[in-house]
Amino acid sequence: MSGSPIDWLIAPFTEFVFMQRALAGAVMLSLSACPVGVFLMLRRMSLTGDAMAHAILPGAAAGFLLYGLQIVPMTIGGLIAGMVVALSAGAVARLTVQKEDASMAAFYLISLSLGVLMVSLRGSSVDLMHVLFGTVLALNNDALLLIALSSGLTLVALFAFWRVLVAECLDALFLRSVSKLGSPVHFVFLGLVVVNLVAGFQALGTLLSVGLMILPSAAARFWVNRVESMCLVSISIGLVASVSGLLLSYHASLPSGPAIILSAGAVYVASVLLAPRGVLLSRLPRTAHRTA
Template identity: 50%
Template sequence: MPDLASMPFIEFGFLRRALVGGLALALSAPPLGVFLMLRRMSLTADVLAHGMLPGVALGFILAGLSVPALAAGGMAAGLLVVLGAGALSRATGGREDASLTALYLVALAAGVALLSWRGSAVELTQVLFGSVLGVDDAALLLMAGTASLTWLFLALAWRPLVLECFDPAFGQAVGARGSAWHLGFLAMLVLNLVAAFAAMGTLMAVGVMMLPAIAARHWAMNVGGIVYAACAIAVLAVLAGLAISFWADMPAGPAIVLAAGGLWATSMLAGPVDGLWARWRRRHLTG
């Protein structure tokens, strides 16, 4: 007899679609989160997720809750924020993170205003926080295609990205073309955030990318090991979060992020690499 956790996925097709899409994201988004963490850019994903909102809102106004329209609008807005921040920082001589902050704050306010103007409270909540009902065939194709494209990009860009994290001067000296790979990395970042919003919403999409990556550093010491651990943690978070979403009748996005947060807390407490228990035990044995 199936247990309580697996019954919803057996009985309901929309939950199976959400599970397949969530697993695709769990295998593609966390590796990007690991590189953001290693480059001390963890908040960049959150900035881009907020920056996509005006494009998502315009897509909703023009075509309703159509995944292709919402995805196209979010992708265009995310890329505009990334490229606009770089262009503004070069034109004014200011810092790129300051330009990103200014753009994402304006974009967030504009997106919420547009959604409030033309949508109901239910539609606003669905766009911001996601809905398992939003994972249709088009969303599944977007998530699966994003995962495939992300891993293809990582297969080509792995060495340059690792070099840029740990020794950018050496990478530049050997002609690694760090700026080109950086732009490609940002494009993959935006694409993954766009793919995640159907099930998780624009405000929660970053959770499945960053929380598993942050938790994984407590389970491995090399980049490859951290990436594998991040993907495993994300898969567990998706499984647990969708089950919680069904049984507790709450939006899928917050449920998955809460599950990922619980796994992060567990990793921080019990992880063998700089976990609180491991650090206390080392001090106790050497003290």
């Protein structure tokens, strides 16, 4: 029947090409960005990911000023800007007394204000909203190709550097004392963060692209405690959030990007409350034990 729950779930993706493209982009982003988010969380760098999301804005704005809303120039500009900010913040942290979080915050504030100013010089408020919040329902072949390339690169890099990345999360100082890969892999990892944020920027904008990276990984932390399991659970949560967010956007006529991130946020809140390592299940046995 046309009004059945199955049709409610499947029809938007079978009838409309733009929904199929949006789903493909969101799925590919979930496969790569969610595992990167796990390592960000384990490194206690979740807010660094948010800072990096803002850092790509001036590069994307420069591409917009020169070529308009074209994917390739904005992507290249965002990638360059993100790399410059990441390397600059890392250099300041290693060459001065300032910690990396403080230097990253300084650079991201400069980048955000500069990017908004650059877009405002030429574009309208609609253009600014497009850059900041993305248009996942308007993904074309070029955008999907970019997301596919970034996802493939990320998965290959994670597979190649898996042991070193896990070791650095456990004890970065020890890794640097026994291996020369510590510092290089740190910058490789920052590069992966930038690549995924730039890819996510096409679909979710600079302000929301980090949401698909952080929220599923933060939720996964309440369900499992092994890195491999966290990556798999975070990908699953990212996929569920992408599908549910797109369906919510379609049926309720809501902005697609915020709907996806809010869906991930709902899973996070549910995990905080109901997961085995969440508030209720982790504390109730202790309370019962004390009462007894």
